[in-house]
Amino acid sequence: MVMKGLTLRGLEVFEALARTGSVAQAAEITGLSQPSVSQQLRNLENALGTELVDHGRRPMRLTQAGRSFLARTEAVLAELQMAQSELTVMDLGHLTTLSIGLIDDFDNDLTPRLATLLADSLTRSNFKLLTLPSLDLFEELEAQRLHLMVSAHSGEVLEGVVEYPLVQDPFILVTPKGVENAVQDLPFLRYAREQLISRQIEAHLARQRLEYEERFEIGSHLALMAMVARGLGWAITTPLGYMRATRFHDALEAHPAPFGDFARTISLFTRTDWSDQVPQEVAGMMRRLMRNQIVDPALAQLPWLTDRLKVMG
Secondary structure, three states: OOOOOOOHHHHHHHHHHHHHOOHHHHHHHHOOOHHHHHHHHHHHHHHHOOOOEEOOOOOOEEOHHHHHHHHHHHHHHHHHHHHHHHHOOOOOOOOOEEEEEEOHHHOOOHHHHHHHHHHHHOOOOEEEEEEOOHHHHHHHHHOOOOOEEEEEOOOOOOOOEEEEEEEEEEOEEEEEOOOOOHHHHOOEEEEOOOOHHHHHHHHHHHHOOOOOOOOEEEOOHHHHHHHHHOOOOEEEEOHHHHHHOHHHHHHEEEEEOOOOOOEEEEEEEEEOOOOOOHHHHHHHHHHHHHHHHHHHHHHHHOHHHOOOOEEOO
16 A cells, blocks of 8 residues: 555656756656645655655755665656556557668667557557668658658758657767866767768867867767777767667766757658658657656766756657
8 A cells, every 4th residue: 555645746756856956947847836846745755754855955965765765766657657658559450551760779778669569559560660870761761661760850851751859869978987188188989971970960060160080980889889988089979879888888978068069859750641640649659768768767877968858749
């Protein structure tokens, strides 16, 4: 039996407060007023019989009990969000075929979950899921070999295409752990020029009138992160890319980009001739999965990304 005063809303408020240290920001995240946020926290603390935050400090900091309870809270909320994603999967049984393409940024976690959820819903359909680079996905969609695709926006005007924004994914600096002045002392490890992410990074550096020696050009994201971890250079990536490189995190440090804020948008795209609700429903499911499996874990590890890395729509 759940103790009186322990509510889902209270857990959501506590998690938002723990992440931001601010009643005002927690109110914005949860959609409550600031007095309601404070009341929810008091109710939760009363139910547990202990203080979860040091109310005398700004920004708020968790007590020892709060840090212990936060781990449980995050696990509970993650399970509930995953359950919501699975229970709200649309009925796709009316489709005779569905083909969807995704960038490889989601291979670790999201793509397997999405494939399972869609396959469960496609009771009488032919289902095809591809993982390709962004530019190849746009070609497949234009050739009408894909019904849906999830990719970074190319920045170009797309005729005959409908876009459903999913996540704002800011660019960040990644350096070897413990190396000061890495940008000055080590070479720049670039993504391969053929990749959309490389074009976006190079365009921003050009706008900032920054030039770096062209020595390394790497087509594999994990190889790029491995080279940074070995101390061979520094790189520009995004939180989605950083979270894919979990195996190297002990040897990496992530920082805000020192070249000015810039970000890419990850969106779901479809052609304008698809008129039913499937794209909107798949986009909604993708947003829930991204929040649970990528965005929230990234913000817990890199809280300075709050308000920069965010689910859209």
